[in-house]
Amino acid sequence: MKNICKLLIVALLPALLLLPRVDAVFSATMPRKALAESLLLLLGGCAVSRLCPWRRWAALAPSAVVAATLLLLFWMIPRSIDFTQSYSSANALFVISLFGTGLLLSHYLPLLPGVARVAYALYFSSMIVALGLLYACQSTLLCSAYTLEDQHAFGWMLVPVGLLAYLFVLVSMPRWLVPSANGR
Amino acid sequence: MPGNRQPTTIVPTRFAALLVCLLLLGGGGGVVYAWTWGFSAFTSYSYALSKAGPLPRLAPDISFVDQFGHERQLASLRGRHVLLHVFYGSCLTICPIVIEELREVYSGLSAAQRSKLVIMSISVDALRDTTERLLDLWREEGAFAGWIMAQPADNSIDRVTKEFGIWVFTKSDGTINHSADLFLIDPTGRIVRVISPQSNNDRLRSDLEKYL
Numbered sequence: 034m035k036n037i038c039k040l041l042i043v044a045l046l047p048a049l050l051l052l053p054r055v056d057a058v059f060s061a062t063m064p065r066k067a068l069a070e071s072l073l074l075l076l077g078g079c080a081v082s083r084l085c086p087w088r089r090w091a092a093l094a095p096s097a098v099v100a101a102t103l104l105l106l107f108w109m110i111p112r113s114i115d116f117t118q119s120y121s122s123a124n125a126l127f128v129i130s131l132f133g134t135g136l137l138l139s140h141y142l143p144l145l146p147g148v149a150r151v152a153y154a155l156y157f158s159s160m161i162v163a164l165g166l167l168y169a170c171q172s173t174l175l176c177s178a179y180t181l182e183d184q185h186a187f188g189w190m191l192v193p194v195g196l197l198a199y200l201f202v203l204v205s206m207p208r209w210l211v212p213s214a215n216g217r
Numbered sequence: 218m219p220g221n222r223q224p225t226t227i228v229p230t231r232f233a234a235l236l237v238c239l240l241l242l243g244g245g246g247g248v249v250y251a252w253t254w255g256f257s258a259f260t261s262y263s264y265a266l267s268k269a270g271p272l273p274r275l276a277p278d279i280s281f282v283d284q285f286g287h288e289r290q291l292a293s294l295r296g297r298h299v300l301l302h303v304f305y306g307s308c309l310t311i312c313p314i315v316i317e318e319l320r321e322v323y324s325g326l327s328a329a330q331r332s333k334l335v336i337m338s339i340s341v342d343a344l345r346d347t348t349e350r351l352l353d354l355w356r357e358e359g360a361f362a363g364w365i366m367a368q369p370a371d372n373s374i375d376r377v378t379k380e381f382g383i384w385v386f387t388k389s390d391g392t393i394n395h396s397a398d399l400f401l402i403d404p405t406g407r408i409v410r411v412i413s414p415q416s417n418n419d420r421l422r423s424d425l426e427k428y429l
Contacts, residue, residue, distance in 0.1 A: 090229055092230065096237040096238040099238055103245035103248075110252065112253070119394075174262075177260075
């Protein structure tokens with residue numbers, strides 16, 4: 034019962050973020066929209082996955098991780114961020130898909146072999162750093178909805194996030210590479 | 218006997234899982250390919266520009282109403298270089314910066330160079346930028362004879378922006394997001410260069426001097 038209540042609260046996160054007043058707060062600056070809101074949604078998706086004892090099929094793990102990665106890549110494109118600011122339907126898609134991405138990654142990433150998990154996480158955290166540097170150093174505006182200062186601030190915030198994620202993977206690597214009881 | 222049937226669970230086979238994975242990769246890759254104009258345009262501005270076609274290309278022959286209320290054609294300016302961009306008078310962000318940059322560069326050109334160049338600022342705000350307002354803006358910016366501030370004739374702004382490759386989006390609060398690129402049109406009417414306004418004035422000046 035306690036878990037169901039927690040699940041309901043977390044599952045309401047996307048609806049909460051789509052409320053005009055809440056959306057206005059997150060959409061005000063690029064770091065809030067593209068970093069804070071994205072992280073919140075990914076963590077919300079992870080929380081739902083932890084609270085739900087849904088069945089997981091190991092054979093579907095690569096497809097689920099590919100789907101989650103494609104969704105993340107899509108929302109990293111500046112044109113996609115522009116669309117979330119221009120159309121409310123695109124914003125709803127952004128919120129729901131990132132929430133779903135968190136859920137998929139949390140649900141299926143642990144089913145991948147340890148080496149694949151480490152490679153994926155190292156690749157992804159490196160990409161976050163590279164993306165941060167791109168946004169921070171680019172002298173032309175990439176997202177029309179935000180200012181150049183916003184873009185640079187977002188880039189400089191993304192770099193430490195990526196570096197922290199990279200460090201976290203390095204620290205977790207020995208644990209991830211140890212085969213678990215089911216042979217993975 | 219139907220009553221003895223056990224509930225069955227569909228377990229995906231490795232082959233089915235691989236197929237799903239490949240379909241996702243193909244479909245997802247295809248969507249991103251189309252969304253970014255073949256992995257070449259990742260911003261709204263560059264997408265609109267790429268979609269309009271590669272350079273050099275013939276500039277669309279647009280009709281416009283200038284700051285004096287005269288209806289003219291872009292083709293009537295052939296024989297001179299035209300530096301065209303879009304703006305709107307109520308803009309508080311990029312438009313004043315671009316216009317200031319253009320004013321500085323234009324006033325720094327020699328008389329001979331100025332005679333070969335027309336600056337054309339086209340408003341994307343049909344409601345607020347009336348002919349009178351455009352005339353006021355033109356006077357504020359130095360009233361240069363070779364600077365035209367105009368509105369597209371017959372509300373043809375959508376066609377103009379689409380054909381040039383300029384991204385414009387009007388938000389519900391009245392602000393207009395748009396590309397701030399400068400389109401250099403040569404005397405034969407071809408768009409030969411698209412210049413980003415975020416580059417410094419020296420770059421814009423040297424770019425223009427190459428052509429004038």
